[in-house]
Amino acid sequence: MDTAHEEATTLTEPKKTTTVSGSVALLEGLIAEGTDTIFGYPGGAIMPIYDALYDYKEKLQHILVRHEQGGTHAGQGYARTSGKVGVVFATSGPGATNLVTGLADAQIDSTPMVCITGQVFAHLLGTDAFQETDVINITTPVTKWNYQVTDANEIPSVLAKAFYIARSGRPGPVLIDITKNAQLQMFEYEGYTPCEHIRSYRPKPLIRKEYIEQAAALINSAKKPFILFGQGVLLGNAEQEFKAFVEKTGIPAAWTILGAGAIPTDHPLNVGMLGMHGNYGPNVQTNSCDVLIAIGMRFDDRVTGRLDKYAKQAKVIHLDIDPAEIDKNVKADVPVWGDCKETLPLLTALAEQKEHTEWVEEFRAYDKTEQETVIQKELNPETGELTMGEVINKLNELTKGDAVIVTDVGQHQMVACRYAKFNKTRSNITSGGLGTMGFGLPAAIGAKFGAPDRTVVAIIGDGGFQMTCQELGTIMQSGIDVKIMILNNRFLGMVRQWQQLFHEKRYSFVDITSPDFVKLADSYYIAGKKVSEREDLGAAIDEMLNHKGSYLLEVMVAKEHNVFPMVPQGSSVSEIRLK
């Protein structure tokens, strides 16, 4: 922003003001921030905002969700495909408490979101008023920042701060709780000024040249360097910078599930997925590389397995925008603090052009083993029940890797992340850190609003679907085009897999029955089909993709099928099991 210009106007003439309500100021602010879509649910304490929204229907599209949790996941899906800030409205009390799961999910997965909750009149705060709940204190651990507004005059500046905090630095969810009196209050509105500085907040740590140099020296002398990349590459819009770095250094790169798609699946240096159900090579080679370069990832326990046996032989270079991530789980030999969009080009400039042919070849050998023992059986079985892997494989053939794939949580999620093909960034939308069952359907709705020109396919298990299937109503009413694939194994499959492997097959409450999903979709006027035979699968997926409008395809898959490879809990990544 041009500060000099701003000062000039204030000096020569007083700012023009208009008298508006807090609610109108809020909506004007949202428009100024570039918001076009709001996911929300009205209620008593947020009624003045909804009343104002009635006159803003042309400028702000409001999507009525069927549960506030669905609103938050839709907001997340929207943010993840569009790169913009997701906006969610909810009322006080139960409306606000229903946001908690989505906020926690967005917090751990660094998704930029601004949630607006209504609150009882300021004079009723603390009186146990109807639908009063202490939303600020409930949401403090699961928000990057939150604030309660009791005076309309605060609304423009607090909203500006909220957007700035949500999207800058390491992004995250922000909640603003606005008391009803502030929504109604008329005040002198001076227009909206975006926030670009908060003195107590340092979104980007300064880049230290000496660490860039140390990192480059380590990389240049490495014989077996290995890159681990996460969502930080996407969040920093640094896909090009990342690709340039990988290609110049010739270093094999593996991804966390939230980093998937930062470089295309087919890229020759993309060696696959990390973690508990990741690929064989990346897990084993973590414990044989000499330099580990972690970019925008946080060494989650699902990625590292047993920490005291994790990459002990390697020098670790850690690039992250969040200083608190450095040394949190894995000690960094060279901490490269900063935005990877800025640090990666500096590193690329100092790095030598190289090809680590033999080292990359080692990954290929591990891949060959995995292909033979796991992948081919999973993707191209000739007999027996349908596998989740072959469903994803068929989908890849038909979408050619151009679709946005949204997943829920569980076995289908791991299979989809392992096998889905991604040509483009911002294509894999999943609940990574929190592992929120029920995320998939509402997130797919938001993903489609965030990327209206792309095909959005939600892949969901029979368990997770039943957690948020009321959002079929949102699809029905908004008329949005979301393709839903339920991979039905009649089990809470991932828990069942653990019970099989680690609890002597004591299948404790994992047997789950389902309604007729196709009829359920039909009752929401959504077309659908159920498929259980191999020969019908391709045509059914094709029909789904070519259908005009939303479509639900239920695929009956093998009941007791396990996701492999697997790093058992408490094991080292190099102890990964192929069966």
Place this chain on the structure above:
Amino acid sequence: MSNSNDIEITGKQEFTITAYTENRIGILNRIAIIFSRRKINIESLNTSPSEIEHIHRFNIVIHETEEVVRKLARQIEKQVEVLKVYYNTNEDIIWQEMALYKVPTDTIAEKVSVERLLRENGARAVVIRKDYTVFETTGHREETDKLIEVLQPYGLIEFVRSARVAIIKDSDGFNRKLREFERREPGEDVIENEFLDKEKNVFSM
């Protein structure tokens, strides 16, 4: 000191965390839950204005390993409304706690040489009434504890000790740093990982 034995066995010792924050409702909670989430007990907590108007200063005492304290400090500094966090061992700081002791005046006047008692314990009488007397002393934990022992036989009615307040020996204050924070473009002075240069002298991020 018992601390030195302790650190050899458990690696834990007393650390004083100093946080400069905006003076805003809710920041106490944001900081407190960083400890409670990790099941870490706060031994002492003081919040007060700092040398700069509108900026608050937290002094938090915990008993932990340095590694844990470093991670906690980073989590605290990550909060949007926290400006700066330092952590220090007891050797790095000048610290004091204040204590008040209420005793029955008749017993204390009859049985003790009050003057000697005050002198020996560095205490002073704050209030002397017919029915009770209130003494005050300032010092380290052992010193304030010692006066409890002395007064206990004379019918100590009430005792209260304040949180620790601490000044960091090796610091040049926060004023200069704040001016940098208020600039829109960070200057060279604000280097978040400067602790890597200063090593043990001052922790700062």
